[in-house]
Amino acid sequence: MDLAIYGLINSLQLALIAIGFALVYGVSRLPNFAHGALYILTGFAAWSFLSGMGIPYLPAIILSLAITAGIGAAIYQVVLIRVRGMPVSEIIATYAIGLAALEFLRWAGFRGMTYTLPAFIEGSVTIAGVPVDLQRICIIGIGAGLVLILTLFTHHTRVGLALRAIAQDERAALMLGIDSDFTATIAMALGSALAGLAALVILPLGNITVKAGYDVLIFAIAVCVCGGLGSWVGAVLAAFIIGYAQIITVSYIAPHFHLVVALLAIIFILIFKPSGLFARQKELEERV
Amino acid sequence: MAEEGPRRRERLARGVKVRSDTIYAVSSWKEMMFLLGPRLALIFGLLILPIALSGYWQSVVCITGVYALLTLGFDFLANFLGLVCLGGALFTGVGGYISGILNSYYGVPIPVSMLIATVGGALICTILILPCLPLRGVYFAIVTFIYPLAAERLIASFDIWGGTDGIVGLSMLPNIWFNQYLILGVALGCCFGLRRLVNEDIGLVFRGVKDNDQAIRASGMSITWYKAQAVFIAALMGCFAGAYLAHRYGWTGMSLFAIDFSILPLAATVVGGAGTLAGPLLGSFILVPISEVLRAFGTLRIVFYAIVMVLFIVFWTEGLLNYFRRKYEEFEHWVRV
């Protein structure tokens, strides 16, 4: 029972972390290596609003998400738009932006363990004899809700449909008058906001540290690679596989293999099935 | 500027450049110097460094040499084969550990252990990377980026080879002068050796692998075989750098797999001018000392080189060396359209 509940929580955490990355890559083939930095930036922004300026909780959250979305869009408009189509440059540019942001935060003094976000709801409940705190229940709720909302958004709204069109066949979509740069900007903004949302839900469990930004990036990559880059359904499924694999390893083998599981998952999946477990890409396209 | 009308700039190769491209290069001192000048400047520039600098900066020369080797390997793989390898740290780690283990546990003397580490390490790295060779672009970059992280975690998890403490008390390379000239010599040798290599027949195949691997396959050659060779060459340099670093300070440990060894070469390549081999070499000789100067600012220096990297990628993709080479070989003038 422990395993089932905490495995679910862990998986949904991973899904939340990865879904933004998956969305951006899925729509515009952009590997957003600044993902981890955006995650942490949102955390610190929310912290500054809450503790620094004393803004109430809900506006602080909305503000920090808006800021992150803005930064995401700006990254695309200022930098990525110029290097689009060169995957290597995209990786380098986004990673460098993330690196700069994270290390700047570290330099600016955001270090130690005193930076925390308050939980949405305090307290804990006991489910089937397992104590779970309410914040983790929130993760389950928000994670599941997000998956649902994204599905609806991409199937039933104009913008969402445009995103999917671009993802499936860019050339045809361009002919139909869907602007590729516009959708990519939207995707970056959305993806960044999703990274931010993940941060706001997950960070209250612990504290905000710069280092977590790097870990989040690795987990996002792990999940997306296993699920097949560019497929967000795959990402969610892969999050469950890795999430449960991690929890099982931690409880039956040893906790220090926690990260190794994710890393080895990436390596093996890429070697044996480069397009990921659930992607439907052709042999030729695999050789990106 | 009495002429009216729109104008544009035109670039023309200098006469001396055109002449020295052919057999006429040996026609006079001028042409020969035109060709040799930049090359000699690089060689002597690097060889003078240890004499010109003193004390602690000589140590910086050594560490820069290590990064230079990694950068060369990165540039070679990325811009001649299209394999963006973000796993330079894997090479240094494997090289350093092999040499350290041999030297410390089995008492193998430095020259032998470094040689085994270089060749054996390169073999091991090549075998490790072999399964990912069919991958390209983002996928290859991600998987190689993950390798050193995984290696580090595995060593820590299994608590082998000194675990998180590393292996201490290896023999050290003799004095600072030997240290500097060894690494500079190797770096220069590798730089010119690689430039030679990519202009040979095999270099053509390498470029083919990058630009059109289907054509290579159609010619009945195995892409993977050529990629493996190239990875082996890059790994040779990386593993040597790792082994050298281990014996420079008499210590080897997990942090030889540090991300810095993967990232800095990337920045140096972008700054120096991708695809020129000499450019990235210069790039690392610019970036590493600068980051050393900025040490007082703590992590701000990482911010600095990350920003420099973005600026170069966005506004000045050709990098320094390509830019200067253009200025050196061509002149510009205005023509009326």
Place this chain on the structure above:
Amino acid sequence: MKRRGKLLIGGVVICLILGLVALPLMGVGCKKVEKAIVIGCPLSTAFLYGWDAEKAITLAVEEINAAGGVKVGKKKLPFKVEVMDTRDLEPGVPVSEALLVVEKLILEKKADFIMGGPVRSEAALAAMDLLSKHKKVSILTTGALTPKYHARVAEEYDKFKYCFRISGEAKWMVGGEIIPCLLKIGEKHDLNSLFIMVQDVAHARAGGGIIAKIMAKKGWNVIGKPEIYPTGTTDFSMGLLKARDEKAQVILIWMDMPETSILLKQWYDMKVPALPFGSIIAAAEQPGFWKATEGKGEYCLANVVNAGNAPCEATPWTMKFFEAYKERWGIEPEGYGTSSSYMAPYVLKDAIERAGSLDSDKVVAALEKTDLMGVYGRIRFDPKSHQVIPSIDPEKGAVGTIFQWQAGKRVVVFPPKIAAGEIKLPPWMK
């Protein structure tokens, strides 16, 4: 746009080149105003165990200089502190970085002595060879707890005689402090089952293993092997559930990472009926811990290695140091290396004055004869291994401190000689 970008970069590059050219000139430009004894501190300043050492060393040096400096033979010279960031506590930073900093301090800043770090065990061990190469006396004051450090000095005395450590080390902490304290808790509250969680670093693994062995011999029920967590873990729920299901009564934590605050938050949220006992627990050492965990970390015990890092009356000097630190930096001493870093300049001053010179070999000989009453008891070095001699009695040696968080305060509960309160159990354990 393109041209503007190029101009921008061109400008940046030109500035940098000019800067590079100017640097050596600047170096020539600054003449030494007066001769000072330079103390080089290679510290990882972005982390608790770096910045607390930096603050403590600075404070001690300011006090010494205000009192007239150090008497070397007939002259009085001031100390001068040169701190440099080694980044060695950051994951993903090569140790060669830290070693380069040590070299920079010695060769460029002309440090006469090295003090403080490098902090991470891996880097501290690697630096020993460098120090012996340059024949520089170094006093390690924080961070590295590995017993390997002074074992190496004892093994190859002639080579490593320049290395001293004034802070505690893992072996004594286990045998002299943690085990007795655990037994005391066991007797008092009738507890006898132990669950061990350690970080994935050598000293923690070794320490956790030894504690497990000894406690099992003492008749305690030790659950499982020590659970090992990688540095930077942010989720401890599975381990805590295991502790709860297997009826652990004490959870021993040995981790020097800030994420330990998460561990205690989770412990509180799950109401795990076991007492958290931090043999090394980075987060709970700090005064800011109470606020960071919204008070959820109450009842956590933490070992701060040397007295003076939490308020107590070990020696007359302890509270004096504590108050002076608070006044100078506006915060109480935070990490386990604070009081030991503060003592290092005083010990060095004392040794230099007795040696009457700055010569490394003479200072080593003088340091070996050190015997002074410091912030955390009597400070003497073992002449063979250069490790500070520990004790549970401040009259006999360097004392450690174990405190418990009670109602927002750090109350010292061990050793008995300096204790200010009693160990309490959380209400959900009764």
